[in-house]
Amino acid sequence: MTVTEPEHADRRSLHERIAADLRDEIMSGDLAPGTSLPSTAQLKTRFDASNATVQKALQLLKGERLVVGRAGSAVTVREHRQRTMRPAAFMAPAGRGEPYRWLTEAARQGTRAHSRLLEVAEIRPPADVAAALQLATDGRTLLRRQILMIDDEPVELVRSYYPLEIARGTAIAERRKIRGGTPALLAEHGFPPRLSVDRVSARVPTQEQFQALRLPSDLPVLRTLRVVYSDHDRPIEATVMVKAGHLYEVQYEFTPD
Numbered sequence: 001m002t003v004t005e006p007e008h009a010d011r012r013s014l015h016e017r018i019a020a021d022l023r024d025e026i027m028s029g030d031l032a033p034g035t036s037l038p039s040t041a042q043l044k045t046r047f048d049a050s051n052a053t054v055q056k057a058l059q060l061l062k063g064e065r066l067v068v069g070r071a072g073s074a075v076t077v078r079e080h081r082q083r084t085m086r087p088a089a090f091m092a093p094a095g096r097g098e099p100y101r102w103l104t105e106a107a108r109q110g111t112r113a114h115s116r117l118l119e120v121a122e123i124r125p126p127a128d129v130a131a132a133l134q135l136a137t138d139g140r141t142l143l144r145r146q147i148l149m150i151d152d153e154p155v156e157l158v159r160s161y162y163p164l165e166i167a168r169g170t171a172i173a174e175r176r177k178i179r180g181g182t183p184a185l186l187a188e189h190g191f192p193p194r195l196s197v198d199r200v201s202a203r204v205p206t207q208e209q210f211q212a213l214r215l216p217s218d219l220p221v222l223r224t225l226r227v228v229y230s231d232h233d234r235p236i237e238a239t240v241m242v243k244a245g246h247l248y249e250v251q252y253e254f255t256p257d
Contacts, residue, residue, distance in 0.1 A: 014047065014049055014053050014057075015049075015053045015054075015056035015057040015060065016057070016060070017047075018043065018047050018049060018053070018054065018057035019057040019058075019060040019061055021047075022037065022057065022061060023061060023064070023066060023246070026061075026066050026067070026077055027066075027082055027246070031077050032077065033077050033078060033079045034076065034077065034079075035076070035077050036074040036075065036076050036077075037058070037067060037069075037074075037075045037076070037077065039074075040054050040055070043057075058075055060216075060217060061075075062075075063216040063217060064216045064217065064219070064246055065078060065216070066078060066246070082246070082247055082248065082249060083109070083150075083155075083247060083248055083249075084248075084249050084250075084251050085243075085248055085249070085250050085251065086105075086250075086251050086252075086253070087196070087198060087224075087226075087250065087252065103115075106150055111150045111151055112150070112151050112152075113148065113149065113150045113151075114148075114149050115146050115147070115148050115149070115158075115177070116146060116147050116149065117144070117145075117146045117175065117176070117177060118145045118146055118147060119143065119144070119145040120142070120143065120144050120145075120173065120174065120175040121142075121143050122140050122141070122142055122143070122164065123140060123141065123143050124138065124139070124140050124141075125139075125140075125141045125143070125161045125238070126240075128225060129141070129161050129225070129238045129240065132225065132227045132235060132238045133161065133163055133227075133235045133238050134235055135163070140164060141161040141162060141163060141164060141167075141238075142161070142162045142163075142164055142167035142168070142172060142173055143159060143160070143161055144159075144160045144162075144172065144182070145157075145158070145159050145160075146158050146160075147212055153214075154212060154213050154214055155213070155243060155244070155247065155248075156213075156241055156242065156243045157208075157209055157212050157213060157241070157242045158239060158240070158241050158242075159239065159240045160182065160237060160238075160239040161237070161238045161239070161240075162182075162236070162237055163235075163236065166186070166189070166191060166236055170185065170189060171185055172185060172186075182237065183228075186230070186236055186237070191230040191231075191234070191236045192230060192231070193228045193229070193230060193236070193237075194229055194230055194231060195228070195229040195233075196226055196227070196228050196229070197226070197227045197229070198224050198225070198226050199224070199225040199226075200222060200223070200224050200250060201222075201223050202220040202221070202222060202223070202245060203220060203221055203223050204218060204220060204221075205218065205219075205220070205221045205242075209221055209242050213242070213243075213244050215244060219244070219245050219246050220245040221242050221243060221244060221245050222242070222243045222244075222245050222248055222250065223240065223241070223242050224239075224240070224241045224242075224243075224250075225238065225239075225240055226238070226239045226241065
């Protein structure tokens with residue numbers, strides 16, 4: 001009799017499945033920082049796996065910098081590296097002369113943060129951005145592309161798009177950093193942010209994202225499309241932010257009606 005594989009079987013290799021289960025336990029806190037993972041013998045029994053398969057799984061977790069240890073010794077969970085992002089903390093424009101709020105929030109968490117501007121150009125944006133900015137067919141935008149760094153590690157790839165009638169003739173169109181960030185500049189030019197709408201999805205990283213964020217494997221990334229509206233519901237900015245999925249969680253806060 002032929003044994004058929006279940007329709008929804010997990011077709012990943014066994015070492016990837018083992019790493020996935022252990023990763024979840026690490027990120028949820030069941031395996032706390034400083035504690036040792038179960039021994040190789042225990043993992044072999046638990047997952048019905050060979051020694052080589054278990055070692056391949058542990059190598060994946062080491063590559064993601066979730067655990068540390070050498071073959072033949074205990075493997076220990078590293079200090080939890082996942083950061084909690086609160087989008088509400090970055091919405092209001094920075095005060096005159098103040099740093100961009102992302103930098104301020106990073107400093108409050110005891111980290112050293114900076115941004116690197118990669119590109120400023122007029123381009124045709126992706127379809128979802130064009131729709132968000134209510135552009136005409138073949139409409140173009142002003143793109144500012146940058147990468148955000150924390151303690152010299154790339155943590156977020158950012159593409160911000162602005163309607164040309166708003167961006168042209170302002171510092172947004174210049175290849176230089178803007179003191180306080182673009183929210184403060186937009187407010188100064190009569191376009192204060194009134195509403196922000198986020199669409200968050202998990203995706204397989206593109207080649208650019210994989211390289212820019214120095215991802216250790218094909219773990220998913222968190223992609224946020226944020227559209228900022230000013231007075232009269234006018235969209236003034238659409239930003240695509242991509243973060244390493246194994247390093248971030250996003251926290252939203254709601255008040256019951």
